[in-house]
Amino acid sequence: MGIGRVMSEREAHVTLLGPTEIRDLAELLGIVPTKKLGQNFVIDPNTVRRIVRTAGVRTGESVVEIGPGLGSLTLGLLEVGASVVAVEIDGRLAAQLPKTVQRLAPDSSLTVIHRDAMHVIELPSAPMRLVANLPYNVSVPVLLHFMEHFPTIVAGVVMVQAEVGNRIAAIPGSKVYGAPSVKAEWYGSWRTHGQVSRQIFWPVPNVDSVLVGFERRERPLGDEAERLATFTLIDAGFQQRRKMLRQSLQSVLGDTATASEIIEAAGVRPESRSEQLTVHDFLAIARIADRHTKIH
Incomplete structure (x- = not known):
């Protein structure tokens, strides 16, 4: 039996959620979506697929899956x-x-962690992929946290606020390239996969979303010590991104003369600005x- 056949048989036993079902579930639980938790529920099965x-x-x-919400x-x-x-912070x-x-996907394999x-x-198991509709207010910290702690995650897709997604996937020199871009690059390669209509959410958010x-x-x-040192440099560099x-x-490195010496020894121009550097440059520094430090 091929994979295609297995998938088609499973699809016959799974029902996805639409607008009516989402609103009925929310009413059943007494849930009013809150901005604080970034709750914008997906109501379009085509977008889910x-x-x-x-x-x-x-x-x-x-x-x-982080923040499964009502389960779309x-x-x-x-x-x-x-x-x-599925990791969900809301107890209800x-x-x-x-x-x-x-009820809608009987005999499926699901574990819910309320945290x-x-x-x-x-x-409880080693995840291979991360797939999530991430709340706008915590998307970058959560994403980096899971990349750090779960090295078995080899790939995935997240739906995030367009501004955040474009920043994560940005390349050196672009206007939106920043600390999240460089830190994400530590773990792998990132790219956007198109915008998502605001209308597929309930309630409709006042920002655009993208898939990353x-x-x-x-x-x-x-190693971990090098990652921490590199991230410290990234944070320092982008706190004053307009400075050399x-x-x-x-x-972080000492006075200007010492910083220049170290940066130059790493093969980077001391006159450069952080938005011009790759993660490899920061690691080299x-x-x-x-x-x-050890020499001195």
Whole structure:
């Protein structure tokens, strides 16, 4: 039996959520979507299937979903036969999700963890992919947290605010390139996969959304100490992004003369600005700085 046949049989047993079902579930739970939790529920099955297809999710894969809400995307993942671990901060939503799945996707593999995603450092299974509609206010920290703590995640797709998504996937030199861009690059390659209509959400947000896909590097750029040192430099550099590196990094590397010496030894021009550097440049500076400290 081929994968295509397996998927078609599963699809016959899974029902996705539409606008009416989403509103009925919210009313049942007494939920009024809040901006504080970034609750904008997806009400369009076609968009759900687009996300799952873009993420390349296959039958039998373990997927972690952050913020499943009422279960729109969860059902889409289960529809193709994935095994889903869903992390949900809202107790009412976490309690309802297994009931919704039991009714609309019986015999599916779902585990719900009721917790703040930023505090999750262990999961019951090793996820291969991360697929999520991330709340606008915490999308970057949550994404970087999961990339850091779950190295088995090799790829995925997240739906985020367009401004945030474009920043994550930005390249050096672009106007929106910043600390999130460089930190994301530590883990792998990122690219946008098109905008998503505001109308597929309830309630309709006042911002645009995009899909951002990623693939993890086959080998880490460095060890944990090097990552922490590199991220410290990235934060310092972009806090004063308009200044030359020798000025913006002196708070971490010492005075301007010492900073210039270290930056130059790393093969980077001290007159450069942070938005011109790749993650490799910041790592090179971190390694020279570490050697410089040991020498002195």
